[in-house]
Amino acid sequence: MALFRYVSSQNRKYPPLVLSLSRSLCSESGSSTTAADVETVYRILSCPTGSKNLKQALKSSGVFLSNDLIDKVLKRVRFSHGNPSQALEFFNYTGNRRGFYHTQFSLDTMLYILGRSRMFDKTWEVLVDIKYKDRNLITPRTVMVVLARIAKVCSVRQTVESFRKFKKLVPEFDTMCFNSLLRTLCQEKSMADARNVYHSLKQNFKPNLQTFNILLSGWKTSEEAEGFFEEMREMGVKPDVVSYNCLVDVYCKNREVDKAFKIVEEMREQDISPDVITYTSIIGGLGLVGQPDKARDLLKEMTEYGCYPDAAAYNAAIRNFCITKRLGDAYGLMDAMASKGLSPNATTYNLFFRVFFWSNDLQSSWSLYGRMMHAGCLPSTQSCMFLIRLFQRQEKVDMALRLWNDMIEKGFGSYILVSDVLFDLLCDLGKLVEAERCFLQMVEKGQKPSSVSFRRIKVLMELANKHEALKNLTEKMAVFGASIHLPENSKSSMNTSRSQSHPI
Structure with missing residues (x-):
């Protein structure tokens, strides 16, 4: 502790040395982090009683809060859509300990969690705190994490204004940060927006190969991509395999597969070997022009x-x-894939789930789900939505509950999205006991059921005179800051049209 106090008091004078030493000690001390430790802390963060008991609960747990453990806990919160306020309380508490410094991974993950919940004021507060404690943690990746969440809900102008704020935060406000902005605009806005911002700000930065590769990946038409490719060459930037892959991808998406093959020939002439991304684009393009066998x-x-x-x-x-x-043929390729030592992933299974969903093939979907779980491949949120909507359509409560219980046990999928459909199904069929149990399971995971779902369950409980159970659920919802009141004529709410299953 004496060393940590020294580090804390001297970090402004000798930042590179002491920060590295302190962080090394924190990391080594937590090298023995176990899955049980992560689970223990995650459950504390998921506790619906709020942050008032968080510090005491963490101290009483006996778990050493190392960098490694914090990384894993925040990652768990991110992918399980955990409570952002509890996560922030945990992040601040651990970061404020004398001589402790967060990792870049923890910072970026925390910012992602806050951004997803649109807690942008908290985002900037965290960044300002980190700036004064260890500015080197704020990297171009951090810039991209923050801007990506802002761009999802804000205008291009607001996104660019947020980008400018980083000039006072990052150690070097350079081309790498500029590239982070352009990548965000390509992914979250339109190519026209990215192009306009590029031309308006490029005089302040020196565009490099990565800049052009980012912008090449965002073009939708082959004419625009070709024009930009020429501008790149005129500026003396030599294309690499990524540049060529972007051009191949544009051609393939526009069903110009012949042009894509010509680019492959040009690559070989330039001693640039096509990689797996090149071939993957062409395989997809061949499918678009109706040549799956050639692919x-x-x-x-x-x-x-x-x-x-x-x-x-x-x-x-x-x-x-x-x-x-x-x-x-599709199943044959999946078997061939496995024979090559490549495990089918959630994307692989979703290709089949989509077909089964649209063809209303419940048996094939259920069989595929069993195969997926047996193989140890956890379903994605998209997988869960294909399944739960099919179960709802065919009123298969047992299957829906089996999926939900697997989600609760193994921690995959979005509880919020799946629960809306599940509660709709259970309420339609009058399965109030099951709905109450699933509601409580969700709350125990630190997830807030939607107000629409809560209202439906509340009306059914009132009709069934389950006042104690209703009081319990209302108290659970109040923990999330929700206070929902139905009009006196609550029975009329039963006539409210329920949400329909939308195609995926």
């Missing part, structure tokens, strides 16, 4: 050039067969 052959052909297909390449070929409803 499958390309999986074998690419190996002759020393490039071996990965899961994404197989998924592209599988997608082609799923689109044409040739599921036998």
